[in-house]
Amino acid sequence: MQLYYNPHSRAVTAKWMLDECGVDYELVHIDFLKREHKQPAFLQINPAGKLPALVDGRTKLFECAAICMYLAEKFPQKRLAPSVGAQDRGRYLSLMVYSTSQLEPAMGDAFMKVRPTAERGWTGFNEAVHVIERELGYGPWLLGAQFSAADVMIGSVFIWQKLFGGHSGSHKIEAYVQRLLARPAAMKLGIRAGKTA
Ligand SMILES: N[C@@H](CCC(=O)N[C@@H](CS)C(=O)NCC(=O)O)C(=O)O
Incomplete structure (x- = not known):
């Protein structure tokens, strides 16, 4: 590959x-x-x-x-995604799409101080943060005990925000980001990511 x-x-x-x-x-x-x-x-x-x-x-x-x-x-x-037919499969797919269709543009709006409107297809950033706080539940990962690709996609948005000097405004999300960054394979704050970059 x-x-x-x-x-x-x-x-x-x-x-x-x-x-x-x-x-x-x-x-x-x-x-x-x-x-x-x-x-x-x-x-x-x-x-x-x-x-x-x-x-x-x-x-x-x-x-x-x-x-x-x-x-x-x-x-x-x-085991980075629930298999077809598994109970969490729908939620997993939804979170994967949500990461780039709503969370990321909402974060971009917040960064650029653009006022969100309902017609844009995504909510304001604070609302998106609340969605992810609720989805995380007791964690540690979005699907509970099982780390998944949804954590990579959702987590990377919050890691990018930190790279640009931003903050989610949520202690729960910040603790989640620290758990993600502690993973050996995680993208790293400070541009160079992973083991071979
Ligand atoms: N929605 C796309 C976004 C891709 C994207 O915008 N990539 C940027 C880099 S972060 C890029 O290639 N920009 C160069 C350009 O558009 O000229 C994805 O998630 O893959």
Whole structure:
């Protein structure tokens, strides 16, 4: 597998997921300044011209959540996603999509001080934080005792926020972030992520 990567990008989240899977992969460094991500060869992999992207033989993936769901399914022995038919499967899928469709844009709005409107399709950041606080319950992870790809996707949003000097405003989320950062494979605060970057 090849992960198209730049340490200053969301590709560190996909790398975290690969490291949680404990599998071999190759990092293909993409130089944003040289606009390598907008070249025809890369657009064949991700037509949106963004990182991350993953190639696994003849399979090409883009969008971080899709990459994480793919990896969780490719390596079921790692138990990073509930199997089809399992009780938590629906909640898991919902959280995976929620991470990029609501939580991340809500955080972006808060960062850029944009007032949220209902038409935008996501709530304000404080409301999103309350959603995740409720979903965490007693934890330690979103699905309870079982760490999953949902923790990688949701957790990375809060880790990114810290990288940019922000704060969730929630003690419960901050404690969750500390648990995530304590995982050996976790993306690291301070740009360089995981074991091989
Ligand atoms: N929703 C996408 C976002 C991808 C994205 O915006 N990637 C940024 C880096 S964090 C990028 O490649 N930006 C370069 C550009 O758009 O020129 C995902 O989750 O994969």
